[in-house]
Amino acid sequence: MADTPTGQVGTAIDDRFASAERFTTLRGLRAEAERQLSPSAWNYLWTGTGDERTADDNTAAFDRRQYTTPLFAGISNPDTSTSVLGYDLGFPAFTAPFGGEATFHPDGHLAVGRAAERAGIQQMVPVAASYSLEDVAAASSVASVFQLTFVGEEDHVVEMMHRAADAGYRHICVTYSPIRQWRERLLEDRFSPRTNLAESNFGQGRSDPAPLVELLEFTQPRWNWEQAKRAIARSPLPCIVKGVQSADDARASIDAGAVGLYVSNYGGRTIDRTAATIDLLPEIRAAAGPDIPIVLDSGIRRGSDIATAIALGADAVALGRLVAIGLAADGERGVLRTLELLQQEFWTTLGHLGVSSVAELSPAVFRDAR
Numbered sequence: 422m423a424d425t426p427t428g429q430v431g432t433a434i435d436d437r438f439a440s441a442e443r444f445t446t447l448r449g450l451r452a453e454a455e456r457q458l459s460p461s462a463w464n465y466l467w468t469g470t471g472d473e474r475t476a477d478d479n480t481a482a483f484d485r486r487q488y489t490t491p492l493f494a495g496i497s498n499p500d501t502s503t504s505v506l507g508y509d510l511g512f513p514a515f516t517a518p519f520g521g522e523a524t525f526h527p528d529g530h531l532a533v534g535r536a537a538e539r540a541g542i543q544q545m546v547p548v549a550a551s552y553s554l555e556d557v558a559a560a561s562s563v564a565s566v567f568q569l570t571f572v573g574e575e576d577h578v579v580e581m582m583h584r585a586a587d588a589g590y591r592h593i594c595v596t597y598s599p600i601r602q603w604r605e606r607l608l609e610d611r612f613s614p615r616t617n618l619a620e621s622n623f624g625q626g627r628s629d630p631a632p633l634v635e636l637l638e639f640t641q642p643r644w645n646w647e648q649a650k651r652a653i654a655r656s657p658l659p660c661i662v663k664g665v666q667s668a669d670d671a672r673a674s675i676d677a678g679a680v681g682l683y684v685s686n687y688g689g690r691t692i693d694r695t696a697a698t699i700d701l702l703p704e705i706r707a708a709a710g711p712d713i714p715i716v717l718d719s720g721i722r723r724g725s726d727i728a729t730a731i732a733l734g735a736d737a738v739a740l741g742r743l744v745a746i747g748l749a750a751d752g753e754r755g756v757l758r759t760l761e762l763l764q765q766e767f768w769t770t771l772g773h774l775g776v777s778s779v780a781e782l783s784p785a786v787f788r789d790a791r
C-alpha cells in the first residue's frame with residue numbers, strides 16, 4: 422500500500438482496515454513523533470505563542486462545525502482530485518512551508534517533497550528550510566512554491582525570487598515581516614533559535630549575508646504595502662500572499678498583485694489571540710470574489726477538516742504540523758502515510774456527504790445551512 426500512489430481519481434480504500442502499514446491512524450503517527458523527538462524539539466514542532474489560545478481555537482473552530490448527512494445521500498465513488506493555481510492535486514492540499522525541519526528528521530524537506538510527489542500533491546518550501554532551495558527542488562518534481570519573507574533589503578528578496586525561478590519553482594509565497602515570537606514553552610526549555618535551530622541548518626535557503634535568525638528579530642528594515650507591491654511586480658514568478666486574516670488584507674493583497682491568497686495565522690505560532698482562520702474564511706472569500714484561489718491553513722488535523730475548509734470557500738488547504746509529525750515519526754514514509762490517511766478520510770467524508778467532487782462542496786453540507 423505504501424508504494425501505491427494515492428489521490429488518484431476514485432482511489433479505492435477497501436483495504437484500509439487490513440493495511441499492513443505501520444501506522445493505521447494519524448494518532449499513531451503523532452504518538453511516534455513524540456517518542457522520537459526530545460521534549461524541546463516536540464515543543465518547537467507543536468506549541469503556539471502566549472497561552473496558545475489561537476493554536477487551540479484553530480482546531481476548536483473546525484470541531485464546532487457540524488455536517489448534515491441526509492438519508493440515502495451517500496455515494497460510493499467521490500473524486501478527491503482538483504486543480505488549484507494550475508496544479509493538479511490528488512486531493513486539495515499542499516504541504517505548508519515549515520523551517521528548521523531537520524530538527525525532526527535529517528532528510529527534512531527532501532523527504533517531504535518525495536512523499537508529496539507520491540501522494541499526488543505539491544510542496545511549499547520555506548526560506549528557513551534546512552536544505553537549500555535548489556536541493557529541495559532537485560529531490561522531487563513537486564517543489565513548486567517558494568516561501569519568502571518580505572523583510573530586509575528589497576534587492577536581496579528579489580534576488581531570492583530569481584534564484585527560486587532558476588531552480589524551477591512556479592510560485593512565490595510572500596510572508597510578512599515576522600518579529601520575535603513569544604513562545605513560552607520554548608522560553609521554559611531555553612530553546613534558542615540561534616543555537617538550537619542553527620544545528621538544523623535553519624535558513625540554508627538564504628544567500629544574503631544577514632543570517633535568517635536576525636531577520637526574525639527587530640534589526641532589519643520592515644516593509645509596507647507599497648514596497649510589497651513593487652517587489653511583487655519585480656518577481657519573475659506569480660506571488661501568493663500568506664497571512665491574510667481579514668477582508669481588507671485580502672483586497673490589499675489582490676491590489677498588490679497577488680494571484681492567490683493564503684489564509685493563515687501560522688498555526689497560532691506568531692501571536693496569540695487572533696481568530697481561527699476557518700472562522701475568517703467566509704468573509705475573506707466574500708471580499709476576494711469567487712475566482713481568486715484561496716489556500717487555508719492553521720488547525721487542519723484530519724481529512725474531514727479539509728472538507729470543511731473547502732465547503733467554506735477555500736480551494737485547498739496547507740498542512741503544517743501534520744506533515745512535520747509524519748516527518749518526525751518516519752521520514753518520507755511517515756509523511757506519505759500522513760497524506761494517504763488524510764486523502765482517505767477526505768474521500769470517506771465526501772462519500773458520506775453525498776458530494777461527488779471537490780467543486781461540489783458548499784456550505785449546504787453543514788447542519789446550520791438547512
Ligand SMILES: Cc1cc2nc3c(=O)[nH]c(=O)nc-3n(C[C@H](O)[C@H](O)[C@H](O)COP(=O)(O)O)c2cc1C
Pocket residue numbers: 465466467479517518519520521547548549550568596663685686687688689690718719720721739740741742743745
Ligand atoms: C515547525 C514549524 C515551522 C514553521 N516555519 C515556518 C516558516 O519558516 N515559514 C512559514 O511561512 N511558516 C512556517 N510555519 C507555519 C506553517 O507554514 C503553517 O502556516 C502552520 O503550521 C499551519 O498550521 P497547522 O500547523 O495547524 O497546520 C511553521 C510551522 C511549524 C509547525
